[in-house]
Amino acid sequence: MDISVIIPTFNEGNNVQTITNRLSKALQPTGKSFEILFMDDSTDNTPEILDQLSQDASFVRYIHRTNKRGLATAVIDGLKDAEGEILVVMDADLQHPPELIPTMIDKLNEGFQMVIPSRFVPGGSDGGLNLYRKFVSWTARMIARLALKRLRKITDPTSGFFAVKKSAIQGNIYHPIGWKIMIELIVRANITSVAEIPYQFQSRDLGSSKMSGSEQVRYLIHLGRLVMISEEDRKFFSFCAIGLSGVIVNLAIYKVMLLLNSPVVIAFILSSIVSMISNYLLNSTLTWKSRVMHQTSGRIIQFFRYLLVSTAGLAISSGFLSFLFYILHVHPMLSGILGIVTGVIWNYVVNDKWTFSTHRLIKTAKTMETVTNDGQK
Structure with a gap:
């Protein structure tokens, strides 16, 4: 398998068909074999929708987890179960454009270990976030870049959209908390070769930011743990x-x-x-x-x-x-x-x-x- 796209879902049945169609349209022209792996923690009818979707499309798989919850463990479990040599992680809420994935794969083929679509390189956009969310996002990024040397050259270290070579992250034990999985991978897997490409972030029409007060505390604890294991x-x-x-x-x-x-x-x-x-x-x-x-x-x-x-x-x-x-x-x-x-x-x-x-x-x-x-x- 060439490519695995890992998508954690929680009660997002309305989006899974749309994102599957867009991914299929983006990846089929590459000529590479691929799978879409939904890591589902839903409590509504999303598993039924995913089951039907997996029957209709052979490249769709899903794992419905009932013994644990959380974005961090969903992504880590997905990375372990994925069959592709290139692993792409993205959200199911349509904020991350699947059409960028071929470009991300091309960058990985140039020799990079990880590729991150960034809102903050020339050509990128944060999608018109309101002032409060811009401030929260900026603060989270700055704290990460100040705390961890490995992140200082990365403009968008808190992104949830990235591609990484499986070979770059194998053989490590990950203990993420919260939802900033990419930082965990970069530090614990000692990833040193990272490329960023611009992308237009799509703001949510509904819903709110994941960065609640409790998540902010968990985020700081996560960074602190990574500082302690990074000499x-x-x-x-x-x-x-x-x-x-x-x-x-x-x-x-x-x-x-x-x-x-x-x-x-x-x-x-x-x-x-x-x-x-x-x-x-x-x-x-x-x-x-x-x-x-x-x-x-x-x-x-x-x-x-x-x-x-x-x-x-x-x-x-x-x-x-x-x-x-x-x-x-x-x-x-x-x-x-x-x-x-x-x-x-x-x-x-x-x-x-x-x-x-x-x-x-x-x-x-x-x-x-x-x-x-x-x-x-």
Whole structure:
């Protein structure tokens, strides 16, 4: 089987005949074998309609689930049961145009693992959503792109319409909650080759957005779980959390030393050093645990590199703040925020690429041990 189109349904008997006709018309000219697989959780007469449809058209299958409900599990079960080498997921509410699928397949044949029709690339449209739904959609997309590095180059990461090669997602265990299945696949299957094509999103004539209050909470929980299993994202958020703890440690010690009548400059320097040590210990234990050197010489090198990077980060963030405030006359609070962001990015990137770069540290540590041994001789 070449293509499987997986469509979750819930009480959408009025749409299944229409979408089947449109899919058949779009896919038959490709000359490829295909199936339409309806994953049905309906409580009305939709199963009867699907049963008749499967008898009339040999390329239609349906699975009526009675032991569980939900879009997430319906799609995942459909992906497992589908027979095609190319898997297409779309809604049954006629918002996703089946006529785009041949173009999606052509893109996959160019070597991409996944193809996403996007509302936000040139030529795309969000179908005239109202202001509230635009805001909710924008917020969901931005949170996903900020939380997960793998999504940052994707303009429409919350789309429910996509095509993926079966070979790209096999061999993984998926635990989606809510209804943003595509994000789950991209992160857990480590999909790195994604193409986007423009499409005209068709607004619902009836019904409301799936993004209710409870679904918003589930969506955030889902993103949080994916951050925790994604090392590249977990490291960054761990680094930021530890940085915040360092600020608290710094201020607490600074305050105590002032109460003890220590000179301001001395109190500031000592509290900064203690917070840097605290940050290093936590980062080496949590953020870069797998890269920490066990040899004493390696740990010493890492520690002093960390101090050097942190000091340079302070100088860079202070310099950038001064440039924004004194030269460009940016508001002091905004200047401060941008300065902090610059320092955080500098510290994270350089520590990740240099301080905790294990293969470089091993060479340096071996050199130090050789020098020490020669000196002892």
